[in-house]
Amino acid sequence: MSHIEKKEFEIYRISPPPPKWDFQEYMRQYVQTGDDKYFYWFLHYYEPTLNEKAKSFRNKYSMEEHFADIKQSLVTGLCKALINYDISIAPFLPYAQRYMEREAHNYIRTMRTGYSVQSEFEYARLRKVMDIFNHSGGEFTEETISQVATQIGESDEKTKSIIEGGILTENYTDVQSNDEDDTGTTDFLLPDSSLNPENIYFKQKLYDKLYEAYDGLEYTEKMMLAQHLGFCPECFSTRYADKTDLDENGKPKEKPIKPLPYTDIATDHGFSDANTAKRVCERAMSIIKAVIK
Known part of the structure; x- marks a missing residue:
C-alpha cells in the first residue's frame, strides 16, 4: 500500500x-x-x-x-x-x-466508467425503461423500441438513446484489481449483471421499503428481530469478523451471525419466557410485511 x-x-x-x-x-x-x-x-x-x-x-x-x-x-x-x-x-x-x-x-x-446518468430522475427512468425493455424480450429492434416508447410516452429516437445507455450500463465494465496488494490489472470487458438497471431498480425499491419498515419498529423489536434472524442491527450484515480466528494472512475470518433461539433472546431482554420473545418478533415481522406488500 x-x-x-x-x-x-x-x-x-x-x-x-x-x-x-x-x-x-x-x-x-x-x-x-x-x-x-x-x-x-x-x-x-x-x-x-x-x-x-x-x-x-x-x-x-x-x-x-x-x-x-x-x-x-x-x-x-x-x-x-x-x-x-x-x-x-x-x-x-x-x-x-x-x-x-x-x-x-x-x-x-x-x-x-462507461455510462453516467446526470440526475436521479433520469436514473429512475433508465431503470424503468430497461425493465420494460427486458420484459418485452430484450431484443434491440425497431418494434421493441416502439413498444417501449409508447409505454413511457417518449419518441422512438429518444427511447432508443435511453435503451442504448442501459445496455451499455449492463455490459460495459472495466475489470480491475480489487485488492491493495495486487499489482496487475486486466484490460478486457466483461458483462456485469450486478449493474442491470432492472435488478438495481427492484432491489433498491425493496431495500428502501425494508429500511422504512425496520426504522418504524420500536427499539426492542429491532434488536430482538435482528437476533432472531441473525443480522447486525447497525449495518444489517449477516456476517461478522471473528478476531479470535485468523486466516493465513492474519486477518479475522468472516463468519455468519447465528440466529438466537427465543429463549436466549428473552433472557437478553429480561423477559420471563420464550413465548414473549416470539410474540415480539412475530409482531415485528407482521409490521414489516404490511409495509412491503
Whole structure:
C-alpha cells in the first residue's frame, strides 16, 4: 500500500485518540451539545467500517481509483442523516444506512466508467425503461423500441438513446484489481449483471421499503428481530469478523451471525419466557410485511 493509499484509509484519524465510547453515545453528545467534535470522534472509530463499505462498493462496481470519493460520499450520507435524526426514536447507525447507500449510489451513478446518468430522475427512468425493455424480450429492434416508447410516452429516437445507455450500463465494465496488494490489472470487458438497471431498480425499491419498515419498529423489536434472524442491527450484515480466528494472512475470518433461539433472546431482554420473545418478533415481522406488500 502506498503512502497516499494509506492516508485515504486514515482520513479521520485523530491523534491523540479521543475517548472511546459506544457509537450511540457520540451521537447523543452531538445532538445535545451541537459540538462537531463528537461527530469527528465518532468518525475516528467508525472509519474502519467506512473503509470496508467503500471497498465493497469500489470492488463491486470496478471503480479502483474512486475509493476516497466513495468513502466521502458515505460520510455525506451520515451528515444528511444527522439533519433529521431524532435520537428518541432509533439508534443512529441503523437509521443512517439508507442515507449512506443512497449517496454512494448517487456518486457511482454519475462517475462510473462507461455510462453516467446526470440526475436521479433520469436514473429512475433508465431503470424503468430497461425493465420494460427486458420484459418485452430484450431484443434491440425497431418494434421493441416502439413498444417501449409508447409505454413511457417518449419518441422512438429518444427511447432508443435511453435503451442504448442501459445496455451499455449492463455490459460495459472495466475489470480491475480489487485488492491493495495486487499489482496487475486486466484490460478486457466483461458483462456485469450486478449493474442491470432492472435488478438495481427492484432491489433498491425493496431495500428502501425494508429500511422504512425496520426504522418504524420500536427499539426492542429491532434488536430482538435482528437476533432472531441473525443480522447486525447497525449495518444489517449477516456476517461478522471473528478476531479470535485468523486466516493465513492474519486477518479475522468472516463468519455468519447465528440466529438466537427465543429463549436466549428473552433472557437478553429480561423477559420471563420464550413465548414473549416470539410474540415480539412475530409482531415485528407482521409490521414489516404490511409495509412491503
